[in-house]
Structures are given as structure tokens and as C-alpha cells.
Amino acid sequence: MVRHKRHKEHDEFRKLAALATKHHKTELVKINELDNQLKIIMASVAELTKQATDLKQDISDLQTSVDNVQSAIGTAIADFEKQIADLKAIIAAGGTITPEQLQPIADALGEAKTALAAAKTDLEGTPTT
Numbered sequence: 430m431v432r433h434k435r436h437k438e439h440d441e442f443r444k445l446a447a448l449a450t451k452h453h454k455t456e457l458v459k460i461n462e463l464d465n466q467l468k469i470i471m472a473s474v475a476e477l478t479k480q481a482t483d484l485k486q487d488i489s490d491l492q493t494s495v496d497n498v499q500s501a502i503g504t505a506i507a508d509f510e511k512q513i514a515d516l517k518a519i520i521a522a523g524g525t526i527t528p529e530q531l532q533p534i535a536d537a538l539g540e541a542k543t544a545l546a547a548a549k550t551d552l553e554g555t556p557t558t
Contacts, residue, residue, distance in 0.1 A: 491552070495552070497551065498545075498548035498551075498552065501544040501545065501547075501548055504544075505537065505541035505544060505545075508541075509537060512537060513534075515530075516530065516534075
């Protein structure tokens with residue numbers, strides 16, 4: 430009778446051990462799946478971080494280009510204002526404006542056009558004509 434009881438307890442213990450082992454294996458599979466998902470998430474975060482860094486650099490480059498365009502425009506405006514002031518002084522003094530006196534304005538217009546085309550190329554990344 431005692432032997433039968435021990436045998437029955439031993440069988441129950443084996444069933445519980447088998448159930449625990451099965452449960453343990455199931456949990457290990459879940460942990461492995463979660464670990465794989467975590468690796469995928471970490472890789473995605475790393476890629477997003479790289480993209481954010483690249484975007485930050487692109488924005489910085491664009492800001493530099495905008496600053497360069499503003500500087501080129503400011504310089505061109507200052508040159509035109511000086512040349513126009515010079516022409517006004519000549520006219521006010523009763524003088525005549527000659528084609529030679531207009532040449533610096535034409536040159537400045539050509540330089541401004543070239544500078545703005547270069548700035549446009551810099552901003553767009555494509556050549557202009």
C-alpha cells in the first residue's frame with residue numbers, strides 16, 4: 430500500500446516535472462522571440478539615429494548655402510547702390526554718363542547673375558544655365 434502510494438506520488442512528480450520542462454521550453458522560445466524582436470528594434474533605432482544625424486547635417490549644409498546666397502545678394506546690392514550713387518553724383522554735377530561709366534554696372538550685373546546661378550546650383554544641387 431505504501432509502495433503503491435509512493436509509486437503514485439512518483440508518477441505525479443514525473444508529470445509535474447514534465448509539465449515544468451514543457452513550460453520552461455515554451456518560455457525559452459518566447460524569450461528568444463522577444464530577443465530577436467529587440468534586436469530588430471535596436472537595428473531600426475540605430476538606422477533612425479543615423480538618418481537623423483544625416484538630416485541634421487543636410488539642414489546645416491542648407492543653412493550654410495542660404496547664408497552664402499544672402500551674402501552674395503547683400504554684396505551685389507551694395508555694389509549696385511555704390512555704382513548708382515556714383516552715377517547720381519555725375520548727373521547732379523551736370524556731367525554726362527558715358528558707356529565706359531556704365532560698364533562697371535554691366536560687369537556687376539554679370540557677376541551678380543553668376544553668383545546667383547552658383548547659389549541656385551548650390552541650393553538645388555543641379556547645374557543652372
